[in-house]
Amino acid sequence: MEVLYFAWVRDRVGTAREHVNPPNTVTTVGELAQWLATQSREHAEAFRDCDVLRAAVNQEHVSFAHPVATGDEIAFFPPMTGG
Amino acid sequence: MEVLYFAWVRDRVGTAREHVNPPNTVTTVGELAQWLATQSREHAEAFRDCDVLRAAVNQEHVSFAHPVATGDEIAFFPPMTGG
Amino acid sequence: MIRVQGADFEPGAEIDRLLDGNTVVGGVASFIGVVRDDPENGPALRAMTLEHYPGMTERMLEAIEQEANQRWDLCASLIVHRYGRMAPGDRIVLVVTAARHRQAALESCQFLIDWLKTKAPFWKREETEDGEHWVQAQARDDVAAAKWKVEPSVS
């Protein structure tokens, strides 16, 4: 899976994009977030306030209950502040 | 008094502007309109449907009950259709 | 600022001039009214002529611009209204409102154009394939202006 981070989520994780291979038990966006949080101190910091994070799978807004699969592009970011 | 006509009111009267000296009994816009209607066949035609006409005195929208006096600029016109 | 003129205007240049050097403006709303051909609803339009009441037009436009600036917190505003003969596709009127917040800009722009369509002393004469005629006032436009609860000066 390709994981993308934007805005302060990227600042905290320390990278804009990474390729990850989570275990088979990770089947939803929420499970992926929990698993990512265990990967480093920086990840843990980024995913500490999961409630404020938004996610997209393959460039579509989704809830944290949305399924994820090998080959997906998953993005994590704060609420939009654009325009 | 200077009387101005706009749009189809002017077309019917046949002039855009005229100087008039109504009798002293003419003290309001409505009385002026009634008196003007007696001045020619064209004026009578223009003021036939007084209900649809609007008036201004000295470039301020007014009702037909508004007073008129010597030296005033009085305009008669249909409802606006601009913009 | 208001202007009543026979000549065409350039919306982009007008907006740039209004904003020049201003760094507190967050949003600029604008509306351009254009001469529209409506071939589905009658004979094709060749041209139209807007007649106005010189002097009174300027006074009324200044008054309504002032009212918009009282109702909303605006940084700048502009009304340019043309008169004379125009062809389909020609610009007739421009309203620009600039404010710190977008809502003030958008609402005041709509307020001004609703007002202009009903209360400004302009009269429209159309030249179609079938001849010429004065355009009748539309009840729909009065409804749009009435929602702003502008007290009419006409009784």
Added chain:
Amino acid sequence: MIRVQGADFEPGAEIDRLLDGNTVVGGVASFIGVVRDDPENGPALRAMTLEHYPGMTERMLEAIEQEANQRWDLCASLIVHRYGRMAPGDRIVLVVTAARHRQAALESCQFLIDWLKTKAPFWKREETEDGEHWVQAQARDDVAAAKWKVEPSVS
């Protein structure tokens, strides 16, 4: 039409291009979002950077433009949104909607800008005298977007 770009845009030229040769348009509404310095509410703004999600931004802008065209009878529409670093006074976003009737143009323009402010995948980072920070989402903007009853895709 939508465009996401780093470069500035010319509102007047964009509007002219959108309308070129069109004689059924009666009204063109537009909104320009500008980088605003707000010295009364905090340290002076030196610059801001808009980050976006390339690919997703374009998809979402295309979708919302399509929705505006379904809700209103529009002749043409345009969204131009910039990303990157901008200074106070710089243009950020342009929305233009052209319709036969002014109400459709005005309402759809407001709909699109309300949506862009809350739902488009952009994130704003400000550089002030006191340092840099990511801007927090404002509840006020969500309220503005919610009045259009756009079903959010996020649960």
